[in-house]
Amino acid sequence: MADERRLRSEYDRVGEEIVDLPLAFPATRGWWLCFVGALALLALWFVSVAVLFGNGVVVWGNTIPVNWGMAIVNYVWFLGIGHAGTLISALLLIADRHWRNSLNRFAEAMTLCAVVCAGLYPILHLGRPWYFYWIAPYFNSMTIWPQFKSPLTWDFFAVSTYLTVSLLFWYLGILPDLASARDRAKTRGYQLFFGFVSLGWRGQAAAWARWRQAYFLTAAIAVPLVVSVHSEVSLLFAAGPIPGWNSTVFPPYFVLGAAFSGFAVVSMIAIGMRAALPLRDLVTPRHLDMLGLAVLATGLMTAYGYFSEIFDALYSGGQELATLHDRLTGQYAWSYWGAVLLNFVPIQLLWWRSCRRSPIILFAVSTSVAVGMWMERFMLVVTSLYRDWLVSSFGHYTPSFWDWSLFAGMGGVFLVPFLLFVRFLPVISASETKQAQHEEAHDG
Amino acid sequence: MADPQPLGLIAAFGSPERLVAAARAAREAGVGGIDAFTPFPVDELNEVLAIRDNRIAWLGLIGAVFGLVGAYAMQIATNLDYPLNIGGRPLITLQGFALIGFELLVLFSVLFMVIGFFALNRLPRYHHPLFWVDRFEHATRDGFFLYIPAGDTAAVDRAKALLDRLGADSVDEVPR
Helix, strand or coil, X not given: CHHHHHHHHHHHHHHHHHHHHHHCCCCHHHHXXXXXXXXXXXHHHHHHHHHHHHHCHHHCCCCCCCCCCHHHHHHHHHHHHHHHHHHHHHHHHHCCCHHHHHCHHHHHHHHHHHHHHHHXXXXXXXXXXXXXXXXXXXXXXXXCCCCCCCHHXXXXXXXXXXXXXXXXXXXXXXXXXXXXXXXXXXXXXXXXXHHHHCCCCCCEHHHHHHHHHHHHHHHHHHHHHHHHHHHHHHHHHHCCCCCCCCCCCHHHHHHHHHHHHHHHHHHXXXXXXXXXXXXXXXXXXXXXXXXXXXXXXXXXXXXXXXXXXXXXXXXXXXXXXXXXXXXXXXXXXXXXXXXXXXXXXXXXXXXXXXXXXXXHHHHHHHHHHHHHHXXXXXXXXHHHHCECCCHHHECXXXXXXXXXXHHHHHHHHHHHHHHHHHHHCCCCCHHHHHHHHHHHHHHC | CCCCCCCEXXXXXXXXXXXXXXXXXXXXXXXXXXXEECCCCXXXXXXXXXXXXXXXXXXXXXXXXXXXXXXXXXXXXXXXXXXCCCCCCCCCCCCCCHHHXXXXXXXXXXXXXXXXXXXXXXXXXXXXXXXXXXXXHHHHCCCEEEEEECCCHHHHHHHHHHHHHCCCCEEEEEXX
16 A cells, blocks of 8 residues: 555656646746747748748859759758657667656657758758649649659658658657646646647547557557668669769668767757756666667667778779779868768767766767768768769869858757747656556566 | 436546456446546556457558558559650569558558547547546546446446445546
């Protein structure tokens, strides 16, 4: 009986800690500071897009032969970051790892925000973005259809599927917690808001059984989805005849690089939220430890991709070798060596448990990885393009002011919804944490 | 405020174990139509309440087949309708259609499951008699509830006696 009371107050404490967070937000001032900054970036985004639409892609640094500049670099970067949220959440759910419950909700929210940023880039990169829907197969007066053997068409299907599935998976997971927030809310506004979004969830036994099935099966199918989406992104490169891209290692290399950069960003967000919000007994050093291990493991696998690329070039010779030479010693060698240094040197610290458990060190290493992986994408896009087959079509690429302003503005597109999520929704899965407590009490 | 003829009774228990035991006892006592409400999924309830609903999984499978077949049908039909000669390669390439095939397999599988989830649970449903019971707000927090339908006065008395015997922390009438 005493045990029961203890557990029960424990369940209520979890609810209090997580679900009451939006109802009585503890860090209002810090949140507003961040939010105003994010809104400023969002305003910059609108300005950059207005300038882009008014003048066309010419305001960017893209030229021939480098016509895939920052837009594609950032597209791949943002999408890669997004993948870690799904992987953490879905893979660990299937593996029945309880520690996942402290991370999955905000990791999935990060996925959603990152995929939106990623998806916007190819559209903005179109010469006439308002015709982006031409890539969708629909009955039209021109009586033509998309080119279904093109990775660009695959891209449309992959990203839109990924966005939809991520959104549904996230909403399915958050639904019981929204109902909990509805029942805890004291003010009319929150009661109406949470009452509306929780759809009248009552926690009925049959509904829970269906919830478990739908949630688990969606997770099981989301893992191969991640692999397929980023493999498809790599085929945007690998399916063409460009030296430095035409390689069979690209799909796994891209998927692992995506997970690598994404785990780094999840670590940064976890550390940031832990510092800003009273979540320290939910997001513990153990979680940082696990995230550090994930960063280290995927980082080493990504490093294997680098070796494999070099081997590929040495084995192929010819133009491939010339491109490798350009990468290592050419005008953009800073991006190659920057990627190697930032990606693979600092992560060696993560071999030590004490470094993985230290928020400051893990945050610094993760930042280095996020920047390093951006450089890798820059290197992959630019160094393969700027020296084309003919000397007459050699060129340079320098991102323009509007390239950078749009990239900074995308930070606003990412942060504004994410901060709203942090402020107004349960950032950690309360129902699953309670279930884990129940199961652990049973086992122990 | 309780109606003289309530819809049923809702009883609170302190832990999932006691709820499961009470649900089992109520079932053994021959009470029909019982239901349970908990803040997190309790696996044992599926067995006690005889919940054997695999329709979500079937919907997922049907959606997957629909998505895959639909994706190939779409790509084959559009290629036949508007043939594009890409370097003399075959018009219908099953491998080339595989990626969109897989994406739509996933998309429709998840859509079928999620839409099925809402439809089978009758959600959204903003008004429900259970919400009249103040204590029921604990069902999403730390309370484990057993519901027994009781249409007439005699049934209410019988259910009350049963719930008292099962050691419920509280018993409320669910108004009609």
